[in-house]
Amino acid sequence: MDNYNFPDQNGHFGPYGGTFVAETLIEALDELKEMYNQFKDDKEFLNEFHHDLKHFVGRPSPIYFAERLTQKIGGAKIYFKREDLNHTGAHKVNNTVGQALLAKKMGKPRVIAETGAGQHGVATATIAARLGLECVVYMGAEDVKRQSPNVYRMKLLGAKVVPVESGSKTLKDALNEALRDWVTNVSNTFYIIGTVAGPHPYPMMVRDFNSVVGKEAIGQMDELEGKQPDAVIACVGGGSNAMGIFYPYIPYKETRLIGVEAAGHGIETGKHAAPLTANSPVGILHGNRTYMMQNEEGQIIETHSVSAGLDYPGVGPEHSWLKDTGRAEYVAVNDDEALAAFHNLCKTEGIIPALETSHAIAYAEKLAKELPKDKTILVNLSGRGDKDINTVANIAGIKI
Amino acid sequence: MSRISKTFASLKSNNKKALIPFITAGDPSVEMTKKILHQLVESGADMIELGIPFSDPMADGPVIQRASERALANNVGIRKTFEIAKEFRNTDQDTPLILMGYANPIEAIGFDEFLRLCKEADVDGIITVDYPPEESKEYVGKLKENDIDAIFLLAPTTEKERIQQIIKQATGFLYYVSLKGVTGAQNIDIDQVKHRVAEIKSLTDLPVGVGFGVRDPETAKAVASFSDAIVIGSRIIQEIEKSNENNMLENISKIIKSIREVI
Numbered sequence: 001m002d003n004y005n006f007p008d009q010n011g012h013f014g015p016y017g018g019t020f021v022a023e024t025l026i027e028a029l030d031e032l033k034e035m036y037n038q039f040k041d042d043k044e045f046l047n048e049f050h051h052d053l054k055h056f057v058g059r060p061s062p063i064y065f066a067e068r069l070t071q072k073i074g075g076a077k078i079y080f081k082r083e084d085l086n087h088t089g090a091h092k093v094n095n096t097v098g099q100a101l102l103a104k105k106m107g108k109p110r111v112i113a114e115t116g117a118g119q120h121g122v123a124t125a126t127i128a129a130r131l132g133l134e135c136v137v138y139m140g141a142e143d144v145k146r147q148s149p150n151v152y153r154m155k156l157l158g159a160k161v162v163p164v165e166s167g168s169k170t171l172k173d174a175l176n177e178a179l180r181d182w183v184t185n186v187s188n189t190f191y192i193i194g195t196v197a198g199p200h201p202y203p204m205m206v207r208d209f210n211s212v213v214g215k216e217a218i219g220q221m222d223e224l225e226g227k228q229p230d231a232v233i234a235c236v237g238g239g240s241n242a243m244g245i246f247y248p249y250i251p252y253k254e255t256r257l258i259g260v261e262a263a264g265h266g267i268e269t270g271k272h273a274a275p276l277t278a279n280s281p282v283g284i285l286h287g288n289r290t291y292m293m294q295n296e297e298g299q300i301i302e303t304h305s306v307s308a309g310l311d312y313p314g315v316g317p318e319h320s321w322l323k324d325t326g327r328a329e330y331v332a333v334n335d336d337e338a339l340a341a342f343h344n345l346c347k348t349e350g351i352i353p354a355l356e357t358s359h360a361i362a363y364a365e366k367l368a369k370e371l372p373k374d375k376t377i378l379v380n381l382s383g384r385g386d387k388d389i390n391t392v393a394n395i396a397g398i399k400i
Numbered sequence: 401m402s403r404i405s406k407t408f409a410s411l412k413s414n415n416k417k418a419l420i421p422f423i424t425a426g427d428p429s430v431e432m433t434k435k436i437l438h439q440l441v442e443s444g445a446d447m448i449e450l451g452i453p454f455s456d457p458m459a460d461g462p463v464i465q466r467a468s469e470r471a472l473a474n475n476v477g478i479r480k481t482f483e484i485a486k487e488f489r490n491t492d493q494d495t496p497l498i499l500m501g502y503a504n505p506i507e508a509i510g511f512d513e514f515l516r517l518c519k520e521a522d523v524d525g526i527i528t529v530d531y532p533p534e535e536s537k538e539y540v541g542k543l544k545e546n547d548i549d550a551i552f553l554l555a556p557t558t559e560k561e562r563i564q565q566i567i568k569q570a571t572g573f574l575y576y577v578s579l580k581g582v583t584g585a586q587n588i589d590i591d592q593v594k595h596r597v598a599e600i601k602s603l604t605d606l607p608v609g610v611g612f613g614v615r616d617p618e619t620a621k622a623v624a625s626f627s628d629a630i631v632i633g634s635r636i637i638q639e640i641e642k643s644n645e646n647n648m649l650e651n652i653s654k655i656i657k658s659i660r661e662v663i
């Protein structure tokens with residue numbers, strides 16, 4: 001992993017990634033590649049980006065020592081990178097600020113997005129309102145039901161939310177529908193993808209915009225502990241919060257990078273959303289090649305997770321590459337374990353985490369127990385759980 | 401000469417344009433698909449495009465998405481599609497059969513198995529929607545080695561230099577996507593299509609077919625006047641949706657004949 005330099009020019013991370021799209025989108029992707037290449041090192045663009053991250057999003061996000069949780073577990077020290085404190089409540093906003101700024105530079109008056117949990121939709125609607133862009137968000141009809149507070153939030157922000165009734169009515173179908181919109185409105189529309197998936201250059205670009213998380217963390221850990229953590233842990237749906245914190249840590253070989261997927265009802269039941277942990281076959285969906293949950297004939301199969309934001313059959317191609325090369329490890333946490341971690345964190349630290357994030361926390365608890373007290377673990381606390389209180393209450397049989 | 405090239409040559413000598421209907425394998429059922437295929441030929445189709453059902457048909461509009469969903473509900477995937485194709489070929493040795501699908505089912509069974517099935521069913525050409533030429537060199541090479549035409553899509557957004565690159569890899573014919581959008585869309589602009597098809601034709605001797613927005617005899621006639629083939633899909637599938645088993649073949653036949661008469 002010395003001189004890690006991926007993706008290559010054509011968006012490949014080893015055998016993964018690439019540009020598997022219908023011909024109509026090729027030109028739009030070429031244009032995006034060119035503009036991103038031009039702006040990614042442009043001083044003025046970066047100044048604007050960081051200005052917004054500071055004054056609109058509230059960065060840098062703090063790193064917080066979870067003292068009571070650490071004591072309760074009695075092992076390694078647990079730190080949180082507090083992305084839940086960002087404006088709109090999750091890491092997703094880092095990327096949308098970057099992409100929306102790019103849309104503006106490219107003169108596109110309309111942005112579209114897909115969303116699962118609604119966090120990316122809310123972040124996109126928010127930045128669209130701030131920049132005066134028209135915004136349409138595609139959301140699986142199932143997710144519209146389980147994330148209703150976020151649906152209303154997007155509407156308040158002036159976005160149009162389109163429920164997607166096709167396929168499994170979840171995140172992957174929302175992505176399909178957003179791609180269909182993009183093909184149709186390609187001249188005036190910028191597609192703001194919410195995770196490190198999609199065709200090149202999205203996996204790279206979304207990672208780059210989110211890697212502000214890892215860059216800050218390296219400085220903050222140095223200040224707090226005088227050293228880097230022994231393990232960095234993040235949940236993995238498409239994998240954007242994980243890539244955001246992992247990427248700057250790749251050269252830090254002493255730091256283990258651990259991605260936590262959703263085991264749903266359990267890997268062995270097949271009802272999960274953990275293509276890396278389950279060693280699913282490699283496939284092509286949404287413009288890239290990656291580990292993909294599918295049957296023997298290449299039909300994408302339905303996934304399950306209690307958290308809408310992890311309910312995705314694939315994973316960003318760079319994670320597939322990090323798995324194969326061994327630079328990152330991938331594990332999975334089931335619904336019950338995630339829910340237990342959710343409740344535990346509420347009561348122990350006064351933080352209501354997102355259900356997605358709760359997967360990372362559950363694994364951090366397991367690992368902390370196994371490690372001695374002089375070790376440190378940094379968890380990317382990717383988002384807050386306000387959006388999930390209905391889901392959690394439902395599971396407990398409570399009506400709110 | 402491939403079956404596709406032969407068909408184009410013979411149509412040309414008769415001053416006719418190719419009519420290429422599209423249906424999805426297994427929609428509304430395996431048995432009906434078999435009957436519909438023969439009905440299409442009987443009613444005047446020159447070649448047939450048979451869709452391989454896929455769970456995530458990103459380039460398709462709602463009508464063909466529903467066709468895919470019905471087919472999958474009937475347990476029809478890539479292997480059953482080949483069974484249907486093989487049976488068609490057993491009773492019709494002349495009509496070119498083109499499979500249209502997405503990359504994932506092809507990679508899931510593997511190129512070698514895919515090619516074996518193509519040969520076994522004597523399939524003539526393949527359109528793989530999400531395999532642009534830069535990502536499919538190995539695949540296209542194998543298709544050509546096996547004398548299967550690699551048919552590529554060209555879009556309203558494809559720039560001239562790229563068209564030239566794609567032409568170098570393409571065989572059989574070029575498929576011009578008439579509009580920015582998904583299959584079944586209704587925003588076709590005939591003048592624009594005419595202009596683009598002329599541009600493509602100035603760069604190649606390969607026939608150029610047009611699809612995605614052709615829904616009625618009037619549009620078909622206009623588009624056929626400056627291209628070599630028209631592809632009609634969503635409109636036929638709508639007929640499948642509207643009909644029952646007793647009148648389906650007749651209703652499809654009417655549409656095909658109405659277009660056959662004018663191109």
Ligand SMILES: Cc1ncc(COP(=O)(O)O)c(C=O)c1O
Nearest residue numbers: 119237238239240241309382383
């Ligand atoms: C708080 C939070 N964390 C994680 C995710 C999963 O996405 P990713 O894997 O791209 O970080 C989501 C997605 O909605 C989310 O809202």
